[in-house]
Amino acid sequence: NAGVMQNPRHLVRRRGQEARLRCSPMKGHSHVYWYRQLPEEGLKFMVYLQKENIIDESGMPKERFSAEFPKEGPSILRIQQVVRGDSAAYFCASSPDRAAETQYFGPGTRLLVL
Amino acid sequence: AQKITQTQPGMFVQEKEAVTLDCTYDTSDPSYGLFWYKQPSSGEMIFLIYQGSYDQQNATEGRYSLNFQKARKSANLVISASQLGDSAMYFCAMREANYGGATNKLIFGTGTLLAVQP
Numbered sequence: 001n002a003g004v005m006q007n008p009r010h011l012v013r014r015r016g017q018e019a020r021l022r023c024s025p026m027k028g029h030s031h032v033y034w035y036r037q038l039p040e041e042g043l044k045f046m047v048y049l050q051k052e053n054i055i056d057e058s059g060m061p062k063e064r065f066s067a068e069f070p071k072e073g074p075s076i077l078r079i080q081q082v083v084r085g086d087s088a089a090y091f092c093a094s095s096p097d098r099a100a101e102t103q104y105f106g107p108g109t110r111l112l113v114l
Numbered sequence: 115a116q117k118i119t120q121t122q123p124g125m126f127v128q129e130k131e132a133v134t135l136d137c138t139y140d141t142s143d144p145s146y147g148l149f150w151y152k153q154p155s156s157g158e159m160i161f162l163i164y165q166g167s168y169d170q171q172n173a174t175e176g177r178y179s180l181n182f183q184k185a186r187k188s189a190n191l192v193i194s195a196s197q198l199g200d201s202a203m204y205f206c207a208m209r210e211a212n213y214g215g216a217t218n219k220l221i222f223g224t225g226t227l228l229a230v231q232p
Binding site: 031033035041042043044045048055056058059089091093095101102103104105106107108110 | 147157161218219220222223
């Protein structure tokens, strides 16, 4: 029973490039959450998605960041024109439904912007 | 506003001893959930234990127990019989009740780095 999968595990980008982070939720889970962990900090909520819907994007930066969770395939967090301040660990979590008690996290993607 | 506070940036504990990691929270919602996650040096986030605000008994999962004191708004994690593999960062988190279209997001504290000494 595979857990939450994220790829790539590590991503290096130059300033101005695009970063695409992928998340495949646990089997049977249709709710996905993205969190960002800056160095030496706790996780901060970014966005909450259900299949084909964005439920809550209150934690997303207003520019350059977008997220989707299509009917088929993984959830994608996209960062356009990356800057050094985007360097962080990006975690995806999933739950089977909105009422689920627990979110299960993936291993994270470490993004380094040079 | 919802807030989680972990006042211990780091803790030492001797192997086989018990340790308590502090967590206090602030919320105006009567219904909420409290979580503890472990983040080892490898970086993944591992779910440890959950406590619902209406649960009558403190949650326990193996060597982990949650000392839930609702009036004091505290949810301390107790690890009994510490092992070297317990060395990690520990995060306390809260989720407010989900009414209708309300979000399901977790609010995290800043974490406590636990070092277990042989």
